[in-house]
Amino acid sequence: METSTYSYILLFIIFLFLKSYLQKNRKRLPPSPALSLPIIGHLYLFKKPLHRTLAKLSDKYGPIVYIKFGSRPVILVSSPSAAEECFTKHDVAFANRPKLLAGKHLGYNYTTVTWASYGSHWRNLRRIASLELLSSNSLQMFHGNGIRADEIRSLVCQLFRGCNGGEFQGVEMKSKFFQLTLNVIMRMVAGKRYYGEDIADLEEAKMFQQIVTEGFQLTGVTNVGDFIPVLNYVGVSKLEKKLIILHKKRDKFLQDLIDQHRKMQSDSALEKRSKTMVDVMLSLQGTEAEYYTDEIIRGMMHVMLTAGTDTSAGTMEWALSLLLNNPQALAKAQTEIDNQIGEGRLIKESDLAKLPYLSSIIYETLLRLYPAAPLLAPHEASDDCTVAGFHVPRGTMLLVNVWAIQNDPKLWAEPEQFKPERFQNVQGERDGFMWLPFGTGRRGCPGEGLANRIVGLALGSLIQCFEWERPSEEMIDMSIGTGLTMPKAQPLLAKCRPRPTMLALLSQL
Incomplete structure (x- = not known):
């Protein structure tokens, strides 16, 4: 039994x-x-x-x-x-992010909108980003301050002054685009510019530039311990040590900016200056201080800085490279701008809707051939x-x-050919998930509208104001470098000079 x-x-x-x-x-x-x-x-x-x-x-x-x-x-x-x-x-089901080392040290222990797990905290951060900071109304408010147009005009003037009486000048465009986008983002975020002329605090600008350089160098480095966990028990890696040091340095810099804005809010200065994203976040902190901590604000500032700069700058560099290798497309874009805008004023953001071929160039570059991610x-x-x-x-x-x-x-x-014309019916192709440069669904990038504004206005302005040529008869090298945002292997070197029809307007800027 x-x-x-x-x-x-x-x-x-x-x-x-x-x-x-x-x-x-x-x-x-x-x-x-x-x-x-x-x-x-x-x-x-x-x-x-x-x-x-x-x-x-x-x-x-x-x-x-x-x-x-x-x-x-x-x-x-x-x-x-x-x-x-x-x-x-x-x-x-797929709305979560994996726990990677970068999210621990650069994502405030997985609490920023980029790295947070799906849930009430992430939904609230997403709402802030989508409605308070990056909605059409918010972007119009920041554009009302003239930030994007002002920085692009500054780049145009810089190129114009270097042309020595209308002659072709050689210029390295990678750094120009990068500094343009950093100035735009930081003026929107904190009301300060750190590159070019009219820098209020040179020491602060030097510190910012150092932090940015170190940040982008580390962002593209893969942490093998994310995939082979046993390596994490050997000790703190060199990469993690560098991330910790960078986090402390960056954190102090961003906190100083917050403190400056908090001090300005305590007096009448806020009424006399343009509102920034930090001001918006501090206003939210005033209504719910326990949730909108300074760490939450620093995290949102960091996301804006990292997600909105290198990607847009890289897109402009790829787009101009493609146009230099395809001069017939460049001429077609110039003709469209001439017909729609004329020679009496610079292109405005409100004009972008009237320039479908320019939009098609951006779609073919950013949204297909060379996606930022x-x-x-x-x-x-x-x-x-x-x-x-x-x-x-x-x-x-x-x-x-x-x-x-x-x-x-x-x-x-x-698919290997540069054909902007293929995007004449762009909406239909997007509905079919044939291109997803900004992601989609719950975790799609909320900064799409800002990126399109910066890239469209900057690229349109350079096409409108200058003639562009390759430095030699050789085609621009389109090799892809290493990094998360698919940079060019070789920075773009180009030649430009003012278009004769634009000389009068450029001389008045």
Whole structure:
């Protein structure tokens, strides 16, 4: 009798094991490269640039691939239909971010709008960013202060003065675009400019420039410990030490700016100056001080600084490079601006809607050929879900290869060619998830409107005011460098001179 009881128990245990095993195997994972090595997984397959390596994996294994970044499971998506399913049907499930080292030290321990987990805190930050800081009304308020137009006019004047009586001058445009976007963002955020002329505090500007340089150098560095956790137990890495030092330095700088604005709010100075994003956040702090802490404000300032500068500057550099290699497109854009704007004034933001070919150039550059984020910022599944019939376990990181989708010959005719004309029906193609440069769904980038304004106005102004040529007969090198925002391998060197029809206007600026 006792032996029979033990037999039944053993059979029951075997039954439960078999049931669990069969259920697990019925959940079909996406296809995967055959050899996943212990500890490193599929990391041995990766070469730079990563988006091209991942695109080759998708070509071989399909639009949804299961890969191991060390011990971290990842699904790689490179088709519009799969991306649409992730960001519509499973948008909530994929609304989290993975816990990576950058989010710990540069994202205030995963509490900024970029790094926070999906929930009430993130929703509130998103509401602030979307409604209080980056809505159309807010951007119009900051534009009403003349910030974007003023900084672009300053760049135009700088180039004009360097032309020595209308002669072609050589100019390195990467730094010009970068300084332009940094000045625009920091004037919107804190009312200060740190590059060029008319710098109020040179020492403060020097400190800011140093922090920015160090920040972008570290942002593009991969922390292997994010994917091979055992390395985190060896000790604090060199990268983490640098991130900690940068965080302290940056934190103090941003806090000083907050304190300056808080002091100005205590007197009548606020009534006599333009309102900034810091002022908006301090006003919210006045109504709910326990939530809108200085750390929350510093985090939002940091997001604006990092997300809104390098990306827009890189887009302008790629766009001008493409136009120099395709002078017929440059001439067509100039003709459109001449016909719509004329020679008596500079282009305004309100004119951009009347310049569809200029918009098509930006779409073809930023929104297809050279997206600022070739891989969307990583998401993480908070629940098990099924994508295109494949099982995606909870905790899996989602990577969407935007570059692969936007350069897929099955979706785009001659995808390697620069053809702005293909975006004459831009809205229809966007609805089909064929291009996702700003992401989509709950965690889509709220700064799309600002980026389009800065890039459109700056590029339009340079096309309107100057003739542009390559430095030599050779085509501009379009090689891609390393980094998260797909920079050019070689900074753009170009030649420009004032257009004869614009000399009178430029002389009056």
